[in-house]
Amino acid sequence: MSININSDTVLLLLGITLMYSTPMVFAAQGSVISEVSGVVNIGIEGMMTIGAFTGAAVGYFSGSPWLGFICAGLAGAVFGLIHAFASVTCKADQTVCGIAMNLIGPGFALFLSRVFFDGATQTHPVTNKIPKLFGSSGLEGSLNNLNVDMTTVLALILTIIMIWIFYGTTWGLHLRAVGEHPAAADTLGINVYKVRYICVTISGLLAGLGGAAMTLAIVPQFMPTAISGQGFIAIAAVIFGKWTPHGGYLACLLFGFAQALTVVLGGGSFTVPSEILAMLPYVLTIIILILFVGRASAPKANGVPYNKGSRV
Amino acid sequence: MSLRKKFFSNPFVLTIIAIVLGFCVASLILLAAGYPPIESIRTLVESMVGRPKDISSVIIRxxxxxxxxxxxxxxxxxxxxxxxxxxxxxxxxxxxxxxxxxxxxxxxxxxxxxxxxxxxxxxxxxxxxxxxxxxxxxxxxxxxxxxxxxxxxxxxxxxxxxxxxxxxxxxxxxxxxxxxxxxxxxxxxxxxxxxxxxxxxxxxxxxxxxxxxxxxxxxxxxxxxxxxxxxxxxxxxxxxxxxxxxxxxxxxxxxxxxxxxxxxxxxxxxxxxxxxxxxxxxxxxxxxxxxxxxxxxxxxxxxxxxxxxxxxxxxxxxxxxxxxxxxxxxxxxxVGAPTEIINIVIGVIVFFCALSYLIPRFVERRDAARLNKKRKKQAQKAMKKGGAHVN
Known part of the structure; x- marks a missing residue:
């Protein structure tokens, strides 16, 4: 093994970790707010894909990455709203509905891509990517690894806001009550349906932003493989983080770190085959789950539609 | 359970409804994107079951x-x-x-x-x-x-x-x-x-x-x-x-x-x-x-x-x-329509399958409303008759 662990390696690892985890952090915060309010949203992956396409397409046509970023959030929110309608108003099976979102989202993204980009399943690269934290000139030497995308900073700010909403505001308390015991929340005058509608729509919005964080910051365009599993990993990260915003954030970082490790180790003259290295993040997740997490503690009413007036 | 509700509670019937709705939504999307919807769906069905070879391929697939x-x-x-x-x-x-x-x-x-x-x-x-x-x-x-x-x-x-x-x-x-x-x-x-x-x-x-x-x-x-x-x-x-x-x-x-x-x-x-x-x-x-x-x-x-x-x-x-x-x-x-429309069709079918349990309820509610109306009419008739008799 010929890897020298020095400050350069550490900074490189840190930079790649933050880069990989950013889209997942947005999606994970989306997943956490939906699940804590009591609605399973397994359609995060599909909502990310539609966001990734919208972000790249609007970014390309308008030339403004931020406009693309916002539109990506709105596109995700539309899908979130559909999911909310099905799972809150219609009380449909949330898992089935989420799977439908995962089919419709990528289907729509690729369909629209073919319509707008002459039959191609990938968009043209955007001219302006989302700026870096320290500008394009960057920092000196290996410190430049810390010149992360602005989206990475936004993801951290988002997480802090989420923690504040969850544990520092009355609305956050309502939100958690709705997910734990909707009937009790209802008797206190909390509008369960309204809270869930808002949460699931925000969930879609954040997933859409996560998708755009991929196609406007990490790679400059949308392609069919732009979102390949990040949404599912984000859902896993939320379960892993025990349905808390900070837990989800840390789980995403851990996952990004495992991927960064793969990249850094793969670069050296390492004897382990690259395919085995690529398994590392997933194997690591299972091992950590076995060793540390134990019984997951989901919100009690997660996945259960609420019928006003029903007896629990 | 009324016969009609029984019919609309049958999973097979519900799936058919979901499939029809799936194709309806797909037609609207195709129309909006500028492709002829009816021709597209006809082509789709033809390429599925048009020739014996297609049927055989579908089964294998x-x-x-x-x-x-x-x-x-x-x-x-x-x-x-x-x-x-x-x-x-x-x-x-x-x-x-x-x-x-x-x-x-x-x-x-x-x-x-x-x-x-x-x-x-x-x-x-x-x-x-x-x-x-x-x-x-x-x-x-x-x-x-x-x-x-x-x-x-x-x-x-x-x-x-x-x-x-x-x-x-x-x-x-x-x-x-x-x-x-x-x-x-x-x-x-x-x-x-x-x-x-x-x-x-x-x-x-x-x-x-x-x-x-x-x-x-x-x-x-x-x-x-x-x-x-x-x-x-x-x-x-x-x-x-x-x-x-x-x-x-x-x-x-x-x-x-x-x-x-x-x-x-x-x-x-x-x-x-x-x-x-x-x-x-x-x-x-x-x-x-x-x-x-x-x-x-x-x-x-x-x-x-x-x-x-x-x-x-x-x-x-x-x-x-x-x-x-x-x-x-x-x-x-x-037809030139993007093949991804298939994923949308399937997604919409799955979506409506998730919603389909609403259909028997809807039918039941409509049946109940109709029955109510009928009863009210009968009651009104009876009242009129009764009134005439008194006169």
């Missing part, structure tokens, strides 16, 4: 997703969400190819060995998920997702090993012909076979041009066996009881942990069975390096949902799904 659909549906009936079907299918394919490329036995023995090894590995792979859930309470969705990715890279790793890698390709050595499960593969290439098929154009189109294989027949048998297991046996009762109410099942003396592991293993074995028949029954009889999932397992999820988790229903849902996937290619080449 559907076979693997019927198996994964069966696996997922079985897991749903027992209260488990087997999102790891994809990984179990990939593992089955790799193992089937590994074993099949080394074997040189008489036909039935060779096929049996491939099928058993693929089923065994897939069921163990799924059983691990069940074990994690039963013993440690780790959600089957998260471990399933992780194992999906692990299987993908495992498959690629095996593909690259010198022992299995076929030089000059991106895949492994194909399985030996002694494991083939196509129907009469040697005969149809022989002169006698060609001469015989010349007399029957249908046979020439289907058997001669496509990889007609035993997989679909096995899938039908498997569907009926799973249906029997679930509904007619003690084991099936126990598994379903755990799925319905885990606490009640435990109280009734059912070993819940064992049930979860067994249910996952059976679900995985079905995915492995599908993989074995895909590898032995369809060209190229091998596994190639994958850059992304081929979605056979994920499509099984949709099949199971469209079938409302009925094993027999999975046969039809699988054929529909396979048909749409196959016909989608024809749609793009003939």
């Amino acid at each position: 559907s076979t693997p997703i019927i198996f994964t659909g069966l696996g997922v549906a079985f897991a749903i009936k027992t209260g488990l969400f087997n999102i790891g079907a994809e990984g179990q299918y990939v593992m089955g394919c790799v193992v089937a190819t590994m074993v099949g490329s080394m074997l040189d036995f008489p036909k039935p023995v060779a096929i049996l060995m491939v099928v058993i090894s693929a089923m065994l590995v897939s069921s163990l792979y799924a059983g691990f998920v069940g074990l994690l859930k039963a013993r440690l309470g780790i959600h089957e969705v998260i471990s399933g997702i992780m194992l999906n990715w692990i299987s993908l890279y495992f498959s690629n790793w095996i593909c690259g090993l010198d022992f299995f890698h076929k030089p000059g390709t991106i895949g492994m050595y194909p399985v030996n012909p002694c494991t083939y499960t196509m129907i009469l593969p040697a005969w149809k290439r022989s002169e006698a076979g060609a001469a015989f098929m010349e007399q029957y154009p249908i046979l020439k189109e289907t058997l001669g041009r496509t990889d007609v294989n035993a997989g679909f027949i096995v899938a039908v048998i498997a569907a009926f066996m799973i249906s029997h297991l679930l509904n007619r046996t003690r084991k099936g009762y126990e598994l379903r009881a755990v799925g319905q109410n885990i606490h009640a099942a435990r109280f009734a003396g059912i070993n819940v942990n064992k049930s979860i592991v067994h249910a996952m293993m059976i679900s995985g074995a079905l995915c492995g069975l599908g993989a074995a028949f895909y590898i032995t029954g369809q060209s190229p009889h091998t596994v190639a390096t994958l850059s992304a999932f081929e979605n056979v397992g994920f499509n099984g999820l949709s099949v199971a949902f469209i079938a409302f988790s009925s094993p027999i229903g999975c046969l039809f849902a699988g054929l529909l799904f396979g048909g749409l996937l196959y016909g989608g290619a024809g749609l793009q080449s003939k």
Whole structure:
């Protein structure tokens, strides 16, 4: 093994970790707010894909990455709203509905891509990517690894806001009550349906932003493989983080770190085959789950539609 | 229950409604994108069932997703969400190819060995998920997702090993012909076979041009066996009881942990069975390096949902799904509409399947309203009559 662990390696690892985890952090915060309010949203992956396409397409046509970023959030929110309608108003099976979102989202993204980009399943690269934290000139030497995308900073700010909403505001308390015991929340005058509608729509919005964080910051365009599993990993990260915003954030970082490790180790003259290295993040997740997490503690009413007036 | 409500509660009727709605939404989208909707759908249906060769191809295309659909549906009936079907299918394919490329036995023995090894590995792979859930309470969705990715890279790793890698390709050595499960593969290439098929154009189109294989027949048998297991046996009762109410099942003396592991293993074995028949029954009889999932397992999820988790229903849902996937290619080449419209159609069908339970309620409410109206009218009439009588 010929890897020298020095400050350069550490900074490189840190930079790649933050880069990989950013889209997942947005999606994970989306997943956490939906699940804590009591609605399973397994359609995060599909909502990310539609966001990734919208972000790249609007970014390309308008030339403004931020406009693309916002539109990506709105596109995700539309899908979130559909999911909310099905799972809150219609009380449909949330898992089935989420799977439908995962089919419709990528289907729509690729369909629209073919319509707008002459039959191609990938968009043209955007001219302006989302700026870096320290500008394009960057920092000196290996410190430049810390010149992360602005989206990475936004993801951290988002997480802090989420923690504040969850544990520092009355609305956050309502939100958690709705997910734990909707009937009790209802008797206190909390509008369960309204809270869930808002949460699931925000969930879609954040997933859409996560998708755009991929196609406007990490790679400059949308392609069919732009979102390949990040949404599912984000859902896993939320379960892993025990349905808390900070837990989800840390789980995403851990996952990004495992991927960064793969990249850094793969670069050296390492004897382990690259395919085995690529398994590392997933194997690591299972091992950590076995060793540390134990019984997951989901919100009690997660996945259960609420019928006003029903007896629990 | 009124007759009409009974009719609209039938899962088959509900699925048909969902399918019709799926095509309606797709038509609107096609219209908005500037493609002729009616012609597109006609082309789609024509490319699915237009020629005998198409029907045969649809059946072949559907076979693997019927198996994964069966696996997922079985897991749903027992209260488990087997999102790891994809990984179990990939593992089955790799193992089937590994074993099949080394074997040189008489036909039935060779096929049996491939099928058993693929089923065994897939069921163990799924059983691990069940074990994690039963013993440690780790959600089957998260471990399933992780194992999906692990299987993908495992498959690629095996593909690259010198022992299995076929030089000059991106895949492994194909399985030996002694494991083939196509129907009469040697005969149809022989002169006698060609001469015989010349007399029957249908046979020439289907058997001669496509990889007609035993997989679909096995899938039908498997569907009926799973249906029997679930509904007619003690084991099936126990598994379903755990799925319905885990606490009640435990109280009734059912070993819940064992049930979860067994249910996952059976679900995985079905995915492995599908993989074995895909590898032995369809060209190229091998596994190639994958850059992304081929979605056979994920499509099984949709099949199971469209079938409302009925094993027999999975046969039809699988054929529909396979048909749409196959016909989608024809749609793009003939009308120019993007083939991804198929994913939207299937997604919308699944979406409306999730909403479909509203339909019987809606019918009931309308029936009740009508009955009310009728009664009111009768009451009014009676009043008028009564009034006249008094006068």
